[in-house]
Amino acid sequence: MELNEAKNKYIQTWGSLATSWGINKTMAQVHALLLVSTKPLSAEDIMETLQISRGNVNMNVRALIDWGIVQKEFVVGERKEFFVADKDIWELFKQITKERKKREIEPVLRVLEDLQQVDDTTEEGKQFKKVLSDLSSVTTKVNGILERAIKADEHWLLSNFTKMIKK
Amino acid sequence: MELNEAKNKYIQTWGSLATSWGINKTMAQVHALLLVSTKPLSAEDIMETLQISRGNVNMNVRALIDWGIVQKEFVVGERKEFFVADKDIWELFKQITKERKKREIEPVLRVLEDLQQVDDTTEEGKQFKKVLSDLSSVTTKVNGILERAIKADEHWLLSNFTKMIKK
DNA sequence: CTAAACTTTCAATAATTATTGAAAAATAAA
DNA sequence: TTTATTTTTCAATAATTATTGAAAGTTTAG
Structure with missing residues (x-):
């Protein structure tokens, strides 16, 4: 080609x-x-x-x-x-993830938190709160996965290529 | 509210x-x-x-x-x-991730692989291949992160709520 | 079977999002 | 300064994507 x-x-x-x-x-x-x-x-x-x-x-x-x-x-x-x-593509991935996390996931977490204030004296209210809390759990978990990806092995790519070259 | x-x-x-x-x-x-x-x-x-x-x-x-x-x-x-x-929201997240991985990430991996066939007798060709291989590494890594998220703790939510309720 | 209840399709249209290009603003050189 | 070069902005327009609604297709009941 x-x-x-x-x-x-x-x-x-x-x-x-x-x-x-x-x-x-x-x-x-x-x-x-x-x-x-x-x-x-x-x-x-x-x-x-x-x-x-x-x-x-x-x-x-x-x-x-x-x-x-x-x-x-x-x-x-x-x-x-x-x-x-930037030619370090892992860095690129991290940057993008970081930005999107900040711009999109975190605001949603804030809204979900805010919605917890809903009246829950009725059965339906209680159920809704349960759904909200499930959503918060998952969103928080996803946030955590991304967080770890961002922080993870700063020099993963580098060490990877060092390995590749040495071989 | x-x-x-x-x-x-x-x-x-x-x-x-x-x-x-x-x-x-x-x-x-x-x-x-x-x-x-x-x-x-x-x-x-x-x-x-x-x-x-x-x-x-x-x-x-x-x-x-x-x-x-x-x-x-x-x-x-x-x-x-x-x-x-489906009320199990972790399940929902997994489904969505699985679908998108299949529909979007995997095809890209295939294209990147295909592009490795590029002529690399020139210096520029070699550099391009390097970028490709970086991209493949990262895409594969992301694919892996998602893969693990999908397979991870089947009943994470459940156990989480059991804990919450018990408390 | 036929008619009624319901679902699906899809061309027309609306809404949204991206792109142009020329004018205005900014920057640097003479 | 003034002029030339480059960047930015933004209203107009194009391209894309989503939505409607009515007609065609299905399914079920009688």
């Missing part, structure tokens, strides 16, 4: 996975592109490769920076900004 | 969480409604409570059944179908 064909396929695959996880397609594609690029890319490079508008590039690159998985980089002799993606 | 108000708030919260995870809002709301209902609901009950059309109810209930988290139930003396949601 030719390299560019492979890169393309990868960018597309990643983009389509992203859409089913509530991340927009372009954002995922921009990230994928930066990830497989051997050098920093400018907004124009991205526009050209992915055939998207300047505004779109700007918005999505900014979002990626916001998520902490892409950084600006300055190239000597160039005025415009260039971008690179 | 009044019971119906609380139930409503919960249905809305769950619905909005769902949209950011690529599950459609109505599907999540229907599920939430069934979850907090003390008795099986008919298509009409759902239509009325959520103010949505018959077709919409049908499609989403069917999808929920497809995911294995809602079941049909027959009510004596009634001709139409009624629906109930």
Whole structure:
């Protein structure tokens, strides 16, 4: 398989996975592109490769920076900004998980907690509280799983590759 | 807080969480409604409570059944179908995780594997393969985390509540 | 069988979300 | 300064996704 064909396929695959996880397609594609690029890319490079508008590039690159998985980089002799993606993909996974946990799971936990205030003098009220408490348990548990994933073996990838190389 | 108000708030919260995870809002709301209902609901009950059309109810209930988290139930003396949601929420989480793993993560792993066939005689090709192999490692690892979550303590919730009740 | 009760389908339409592109704002060079 | 270059914003528009509702299809009762 030719390299560019492979890169393309990868960018597309990643983009389509992203859409089913509530991340927009372009954002995922921009990230994928930066990830497989051997050098920093400018907004124009991205526009050209992915055939998207300047505004779109700007918005999505900014979002990626916001998520902490892409950084600006300055190239000597160039005025415009260039971008690179963090190449440690475990780090990437952790960042994304951390962000989503904060933005989505934690607010739900807060609502569930708040709802515990419901009147439970009736039988139905009691049952509802039971469902809520089940939900809280599971959400908390999921939160915990993610928490552990985030904190887990800081250098898992590194040690993994050291192993691979040594072999 | 009044019971119906609380139930409503919960249905809305769950619905909005769902949209950011690529599950459609109505599907999540229907599920939430069934979850907090003390008795099986008919298509009409759902239509009325959520103010949505018959077709919409049908499609989403069917999808929920497809995911294995809602079941049909027959009510004596009634001709139409009624629906109930599985009340074991850990089971629900496991089902959803299992489905998504199968539908989304596994196909990506297959594509990544396929892309390993890329020509790697050039330096750039080698670097790309490195990125691919990183991605595979992480995706496999995530797959593993989910796998373990699915298989984990079949009766975690149950034992948890037994503990709570005993206390 | 036929009629009534109920479920499913799907083209039309609405609602939501993403993208463009040009104008405004910001930044750096001359 | 002023001018050129680059980035950001955002209203308009396009693309995607969800929803409706009525017609067609099924099932059950009589």
